[in-house]
Amino acid sequence: MAGQRQITKLPRDTGVAGWNAILNAAPSYPQASGTIHADWLVIGAGFAGLSAAKRLTELCQGDSIIVLEAGRIGEGPAGRNSGFMIDLPHELAADAYAGSADADRKQITLNRHAQDFARSVAEEYDMPDEAVASTGRVNGAVNARGQAHNDDYAGKLDLLGESYQRLDATDMKAMTGSDFYRSGLFTPGAVMLQPALYVRHLAAGLASRGGRPVQIFESSPAVAFEAKTGGWEVRTPDAIIHAGTIFMAVNGHAESFGFFKQRLMHVFTYASMTDALTADQQARLGGVASWGITPADPMGSTVRRHDGIGGNRIIIRNRWTYDPSMEVDADRIAAFRKDHDRAFRRRFPMLGDVGMTHSWGGRLCLSRNSVPAFGEVEPGLFSACCQNGLGTAKGTLAGIGAVELAVRANSPIVQDLQSYDLPQKLPHPLVASLGAKLVLGWREFKAGAEI
Numbered sequence: 001m002a003g004q005r006q007i008t009k010l011p012r013d014t015g016v017a018g019w020n021a022i023l024n025a026a027p028s029y030p031q032a033s034g035t036i037h038a039d040w041l042v043i044g045a046g047f048a049g050l051s052a053a054k055r056l057t058e059l060c061q062g063d064s065i066i067v068l069e070a071g072r073i074g075e076g077p078a079g080r081n082s083g084f085m086i087d088l089p090h091e092l093a094a095d096a097y098a099g100s101a102d103a104d105r106k107q108i109t110l111n112r113h114a115q116d117f118a119r120s121v122a123e124e125y126d127m128p129d130e131a132v133a134s135t136g137r138v139n140g141a142v143n144a145r146g147q148a149h150n151d152d153y154a155g156k157l158d159l160l161g162e163s164y165q166r167l168d169a170t171d172m173k174a175m176t177g178s179d180f181y182r183s184g185l186f187t188p189g190a191v192m193l194q195p196a197l198y199v200r201h202l203a204a205g206l207a208s209r210g211g212r213p214v215q216i217f218e219s220s221p222a223v224a225f226e227a228k229t230g231g232w233e234v235r236t237p238d239a240i241i242h243a244g245t246i247f248m249a250v251n252g253h254a255e256s257f258g259f260f261k262q263r264l265m266h267v268f269t270y271a272s273m274t275d276a277l278t279a280d281q282q283a284r285l286g287g288v289a290s291w292g293i294t295p296a297d298p299m300g301s302t303v304r305r306h307d308g309i310g311g312n313r314i315i316i317r318n319r320w321t322y323d324p325s326m327e328v329d330a331d332r333i334a335a336f337r338k339d340h341d342r343a344f345r346r347r348f349p350m351l352g353d354v355g356m357t358h359s360w361g362g363r364l365c366l367s368r369n370s371v372p373a374f375g376e377v378e379p380g381l382f383s384a385c386c387q388n389g390l391g392t393a394k395g396t397l398a399g400i401g402a403v404e405l406a407v408r409a410n411s412p413i414v415q416d417l418q419s420y421d422l423p424q425k426l427p428h429p430l431v432a433s434l435g436a437k438l439v440l441g442w443r444e445f446k447a448g449a450e451i
Ligand SMILES: Cc1cc2nc3c(=O)[nH]c(=O)nc-3n(C[C@H](O)[C@H](O)[C@H](O)COP(=O)(O)OP(=O)(O)OC[C@H]3O[C@@H](n4cnc5c(N)ncnc54)[C@H](O)[C@@H]3O)c2cc1C
Pocket: 007, 009, 010, 011, 043, 044, 045, 046, 047, 048, 049, 068, 069, 070, 071, 076, 077, 078, 079, 080, 081, 082, 083, 084, 085, 086, 220, 221, 222, 223, 249, 250, 251, 253, 268, 269, 270, 271, 317, 361, 362, 363, 364, 365, 384, 385, 386, 387, 388, 389, 390, 391, 392, 393, 395
């Protein structure tokens, strides 16, 4: 056996995750301490980790299940994304939105399975409606280039037999209150999450379930692990946990565990959220209370208006950076907040008195060949990492799939996740870094007006 292995880097989340900050005080979970025994240990409480824990409660009733989270539930990437849980293909590493029709159909079916999962846990754990809303989304176009993207996408939807609705500038204004968009493509299948609310409720539901609740530990990073006879020993700063099987649901941090080295691309994107709009500001804006727009060009700005516990707010996400260190500093957030502010002012000139109250960045993990880092990487150690684009859906599927693989259930999710090659090796770090920066810079430049 390999002896004890240190986990070389722990996650660091920079900037206040607005979606979480606008909620009521978060329930807290204890820090792991002492010696603990469990049948199953899930490391990471994002979409993948919490979905894995949920699937374990279904397939292994009565077993002891532990979830370890390095930070607080809802503060990591799972609580700081834009909340578009999209059924249709949209690979960030691909040049166009959709690939071959059969592969797309398979992916749509699986993504819809992830959405069904989210809807069913929302019902089971009595989540507020805003946590998981099946309202669809619009691909917004601001110029001829964006319209061409949407035309191309609509053609592929026709091929797939998927429904959509075209919106003109008047429809876009009726929805957003803004003159900014020239047209849009509404696709009804997207589920809109309040991401922090969703992961908080999912964790709370697991921790309070009847029978044998899942034990969740926060502020309890796994710092070392070692294979032992019949299972694994995982250390946190204050605990030693013995588990038969572990699930590594830490997305790009799989690399910090020593797996998929030089095969994962660590990318950040950034968002800001306005203060809650007053009644007067909402009246000036017009439009409807809640909507979500993805940019026709994938590198443009994602914009949401959301209505819920934290009031009525607008959230802007844009800018991409390649950061192999998996960390960004506060200066970066401050710089990109200016871009968010600019994007906001261009769209909503009537809201000159509205400012951004929360700005943040967050990690994503991509692979060069857009494949997951999935599978049994060592006996009894399963990886549910590297979600590429659409991590809300793909992370959910990876968590479910890892558990189904571990209990040897031959499911369509497992078949799909096992059908891919390994994430492709990256070139020398300097070349990879330079290449990624050039590609991101070029794509952002091309997205131009969509930002
Ligand atoms: C600003 C932004 C907007 C985005 N918008 C969207 C969107 O609209 N739609 C979409 O589908 N995706 C979006 N994403 C991507 C999405 O958030 C991620 O793909 C998704 O969170 C991945 O889920 P995951 O469970 O695999 O990983 P994560 O959510 O990153 O969860 C992994 C967890 O593991 C924990 N962890 C790491 N190391 C350790 C350790 N050693 N011990 C214990 N715990 C550890 C981390 O703290 C983290 O909580 C966005 C991301 C960002 C940053």
